[in-house]
Amino acid sequence: MAHPFASALAIIAGAIAQAVTPPSTLTPTQWAAQKLVLVEGPRAGQIWDPAQAPYICAILDGVFCGPYTKGTVRKSAQVGYTQGLTALAGWIVTQSPARTLIVLPTSAMALSLNREKLQPAFDSTPDLKRRLAATSARASMGSSALYKAFPGGSISITGANSAAELQMRTIKFALCDEIDQWPKDLEGQGSPMAMVDGRQIAFHATRDYRKLQGGTPTLKGASLVDAEFEAGDQRYQRLPCPHCGERIRLLFGGYADEAGGTGLRFNRKHPVDAHYVAQCCGVRIEHWQKAGMIAAALDLPDYGFVAEKPEPGRAPSWHIDSISSNFTTWDKIAETYLAAGDDPQKLKSFYNHWLGLPYEEANDIPDWEALFRRRESYAERVIPADALLVTMGVDVQKRGLYVEIVGWTPDRRSYTLFAAYLRAGGGDRLGDTADPEDICWKRLSELHGESLPDAFGGKRRIDATGVDCRYNAPVVYDWVRRHHNAYAIRTEEGWGRPALSAPQLVDFDWRGKRVRKGVQQWKAGSYNLKSRFFAYLNRETTIEGDEARSPGGFCHFGSFLDEAYFRQITAEHVGLDKKGNRVWKAHYDDNHWLDCRVLNMALAFGAPVFDIGNRSDGFWRDLAYERGAGSAIAPLLRPLGRATSQDVPAEDAAAQEANQPNVDDLPATGWGFTGGEWL
Numbered sequence: 001m002a003h004p005f006a007s008a009l010a011i012i013a014g015a016i017a018q019a020v021t022p023p024s025t026l027t028p029t030q031w032a033a034q035k036l037v038l039v040e041g042p043r044a045g046q047i048w049d050p051a052q053a054p055y056i057c058a059i060l061d062g063v064f065c066g067p068y069t070k071g072t073v074r075k076s077a078q079v080g081y082t083q084g085l086t087a088l089a090g091w092i093v094t095q096s097p098a099r100t101l102i103v104l105p106t107s108a109m110a111l112s113l114n115r116e117k118l119q120p121a122f123d124s125t126p127d128l129k130r131r132l133a134a135t136s137a138r139a140s141m142g143s144s145a146l147y148k149a150f151p152g153g154s155i156s157i158t159g160a161n162s163a164a165e166l167q168m169r170t171i172k173f174a175l176c177d178e179i180d181q182w183p184k185d186l187e188g189q190g191s192p193m194a195m196v197d198g199r200q201i202a203f204h205a206t207r208d209y210r211k212l213q214g215g216t217p218t219l220k221g222a223s224l225v226d227a228e229f230e231a232g233d234q235r236y237q238r239l240p241c242p243h244c245g246e247r248i249r250l251l252f253g254g255y256a257d258e259a260g261g262t263g264l265r266f267n268r269k270h271p272v273d274a275h276y277v278a279q280c281c282g283v284r285i286e287h288w289q290k291a292g293m294i295a296a297a298l299d300l301p302d303y304g305f306v307a308e309k310p311e312p313g314r315a316p317s318w319h320i321d322s323i324s325s326n327f328t329t330w331d332k333i334a335e336t337y338l339a340a341g342d343d344p345q346k347l348k349s350f351y352n353h354w355l356g357l358p359y360e361e362a363n364d365i366p367d368w369e370a371l372f373r374r375r376e377s378y379a380e381r382v383i384p385a386d387a388l389l390v391t392m393g394v395d396v397q398k399r400g401l402y403v404e405i406v407g408w409t410p411d412r413r414s415y416t417l418f419a420a421y422l423r424a425g426g427g428d429r430l431g432d433t434a435d436p437e438d439i440c441w442k443r444l445s446e447l448h449g450e451s452l453p454d455a456f457g458g459k460r461r462i463d464a465t466g467v468d469c470r471y472n473a474p475v476v477y478d479w480v481r482r483h484h485n486a487y488a489i490r491t492e493e494g495w496g497r498p499a500l501s502a503p504q505l506v507d508f509d510w511r512g513k514r515v516r517k518g519v520q521q522w523k524a525g526s527y528n529l530k531s532r533f534f535a536y537l538n539r540e541t542t543i544e545g546d547e548a549r550s551p552g553g554f555c556h557f558g559s560f561l562d563e564a565y566f567r568q569i570t571a572e573h574v575g576l577d578k579k580g581n582r583v584w585k586a587h588y589d590d591n592h593w594l595d596c597r598v599l600n601m602a603l604a605f606g607a608p609v610f611d612i613g614n615r616s617d618g619f620w621r622d623l624a625y626e627r628g629a630g631s632a633i634a635p636l637l638r639p640l641g642r643a644t645s646q647d648v649p650a651e652d653a654a655a656q657e658a659n660q661p662n663v664d665d666l667p668a669t670g671w672g673f674t675g676g677e678w679l
Helices: 006-020 028-035 054-064 081-094 107-124 163-167 192-198 224-231 287-299 330-340 344-353 368-373 439-449 473-481 526-537 563-569 592-605 617-626 630-637 650-659
Strands: 070-075 099-104 147-150 153-159 173-176 210-215 235-237 252-255 263-266 275-277 305-307 317-320 389-397 400-408 414-423 451-453 459-461 464-468 486-492 520-525 542-544 547-549 555-557 572-576 582-586
Touching: 028 054, 028 081, 054 070, 054 081, 054 210, 054 235, 054 287, 054 317, 070 224, 081 099, 081 107, 081 147, 081 153, 081 173, 081 210, 099 107, 099 192, 107 153, 153 163, 163 192, 173 192, 192 210, 210 224, 224 317, 263 330, 275 287, 287 330, 330 344, 344 526, 368 563, 389 439, 389 592, 400 439, 400 592, 414 439, 414 592, 439 473, 464 473, 464 592, 473 486, 486 592, 520 526, 520 592, 526 555, 526 582, 526 592, 563 592
Parallel strands: 070 210, 070 317, 099 153, 099 173, 173 210, 235 317, 252 263, 389 464, 414 555, 464 486, 486 520
Antiparallel strands: 147 153, 235 305, 263 275, 389 400, 400 414, 451 459, 542 547, 572 582
């Protein structure tokens, strides 16, 4: 008969044995190379191989087996870092048991990490499975989804958005992932990272605590992981050139036809033929040679990493990116860069997720006087030949409406066609936009429905109108409800928001239920749209031969625009708020035309509406023929980015000029409505 306390004695004996077991001589990557079973990717079911990512070996072993208590990793996406965290967790469970905290940006991401990576790895690796306590509905009785118990320690997984979870336990090891996505201030209690650091104070005297933090950087000047990397000793991997043997850092270069260029090079069109031109000897390195260069790092000191600032007091910091990764190809990197073109948002994603670098947005305040001086002599309220889409943005104020009409080309260039202030009321009487019957709303209806003359003698209506609904929203909803192709748009602050997000129904019936086909409110991310607009404002024309070429995104302004317009579109800049967050701030009292441009750009670049940055050549070619511009503009769509009004064939120029409306023959208001005054 078994002793009644046999199970308890076994548990106690196991705990004692674990306590007196000498520390393991295996490093985290040595243990993973012997025991850890991969659960995803093309090598799922196999043992983890350090030759696939030697840089991970340098990071894990450097922090947890070296003299430092902290390490930082600035990385691109999909380079094996999260798999490295899984290896660390397994090493802690089996070789160096201690209370450990894994922190993701949110609790939802913590659950996802456990469900998709940690728990499958623990279940597939026998050395881990037999050490972890059985899963229990109550964490105090065993393991759970976010708590892993094992002899001598535990692993808690949480989100940086939970102050209670970050403050409730003392920990020896901390693994922090995607720290750029952490909140800067948590529930008014300060930085989540400071809370994590506070959990390790008990180990300061013994200096056997460790913290590994990393993530993909975001914006220059606002990226926590970039700041931590710069504060460290800045280690970059230098791999041996297969031709001369000199160690080089693999860098992004650019187009192959640029003279004297080194680094990763590729063609401007498909096939991209991505290759590397060595900085040392200038010889071409093919992609198939990359794997050998990476594997050679296993035999190099510190796996090939060299610190650029090996100064006393600097903790180790590593940079890793996709160029020196086995998980993607150089062709794919080149194709992604080509697809980004000159789109600031796509370039930001490329720099962050492929190069592991923070993106420096062109937030330099454009010189309004320089913009005023470069005005062009095209006709007001006439759609140019290459403007295939027309939008109108409306900023609602108490005493009137600010209106801007913009024409858009296939290469994202814009023409300001009209800008006016529609004053509420008439004569000496002050009106109010809160009155849906005010004359300003009637004038807006006429603008929205009016047909504009184009460069080919035809007439076209405005394709879409976006009205700001942050002020007098019920009146805006009423107006939008009665006009086709009109959108109620609420601009929102904050970085990383889409140009237009999914709409929300805002019409309710007498029972308080939403009307299924009622008015929808669309939300626009104003911060990123302003950054894109300022980047476009800073672009300049170039001279090719005898012709001036306007780059993609270039902003055209007519000579009919006054100084006040240019002051307002440049009325803001990026600064810091009291919490150190990057925000847009106004340095000029009036910024209504800038708000109008944000609404226009939300319509133009928003995926649910036009999404002009991602349309195919075929879409634009079909639209050109549909709108009567086919013979003049459709051939210019190959390649995109070269279609400007100056590119119209000479034989069609005379016809266009003959069909150009005489502005003097237009009604004084330009729109033919009767009654009232414009300003």
